[in-house]
Amino acid sequence: SMDIAEVVKTNFPQLASSTSLIEEIGKIGVLNDYDKNTIVLKENAYIKAIPLLITGLIKIYKEEENGNEVLLYYIKPGETCIVSVMAGEKNKKAKVKGVVEEDCSVILIPKSKLFNLRKNFPNWNLYIYEQFNDKFDEVIDMVKVLTFSKKEKRLEDYLIKKSALNKSKTVNKSHQEIANELGSSREVISRLLKKLEKEGKIELSLRKIQIL
Structure with missing residues (x-):
């Protein structure tokens, strides 16, 4: 019509x-x-x-x-x-x-x-290809978000476990050491630690993480 x-x-x-x-x-x-x-x-x-x-x-x-x-x-x-x-x-x-x-x-x-x-209709195929491309990018972004939030949870669990093991509210580890233990990169761990600090869950100082 x-x-x-x-x-x-x-x-x-x-x-x-x-x-x-x-x-x-x-x-x-x-x-x-x-x-x-x-x-x-x-x-x-x-x-x-x-x-x-x-x-x-x-x-x-x-x-x-x-x-x-x-x-x-x-x-x-x-x-x-x-x-x-x-x-x-x-x-x-x-x-x-x-x-x-x-x-x-x-x-x-x-x-x-x-x-x-x-x-x-070649234009139909082109349209569908572009849709695949766009949606693939969106799904990749979702995966990034999911793995990032999983990492945050893992980091929190790790800090709680470490502090329980040491019977202390202080975890004496560098960001790099934590990254190595969690199979992540220092940048990601630093970013997540700063986020946790902002949320009032921890306090950061040099090679030291205080759990609040």
């Missing part, structure tokens, strides 16, 4: 750089709205359509056995869900969950049309 073609032109510049692709999406796309908290991607379910997000925000995450959520990435306006694209193309079940974080509008592309898009 004319509607969808206009929406593509306004919100998806990469797709809009090909007139024939705009026309194709106009023919096969379906406009849809989802309210906040709607589950749009179920774990272990097959994909029926993939979303091109016009407005709003969708959160893609994995649920661990213990019920913890691990955030993978957000789908923002102008983006699509690469997990859905891959699962749809291969007719496999999704291994992650997707929930609407902010009310959203989407263009839905039926799964059955993905192969044709990939086969006949």
Whole structure:
């Protein structure tokens, strides 16, 4: 429809750089709205359509056995869900969950049309590649955050254990020594120690850490 073609032109510049692709999406796309908290991607379910997000925000995450959520990435306006694209193309079940974080509008592309898009529209492929690239970067950032917070926890545990072993509130170690023992770098340990000091958990002096 004319509607969808206009929406593509306004919100998806990469797709809009090909007139024939705009026309194709106009023919096969379906406009849809989802309210906040709607589950749009179920774990272990097959994909029926993939979303091109016009407005709003969708959160893609994995649920661990213990019920913890691990955030993978957000789908923002102008983006699509690469997990859905891959699962749809291969007719496999999704291994992650997707929930609407902010009310959203989407263009839905039926799964059955993905192969044709990939086969006949180079701009579609370029768009998908860029999406992979962006999301990969986002996932890497998440991994960094996770390992950083794990390190902070490990450092705290280490200091508590050391002080218990020495029956003293003072740990006489250099940042480098702690880094070596925790398999980390001095820079990371120094940064984490400063953070703990700011939080009022420890006091730092030369080669000495006072646990408060």
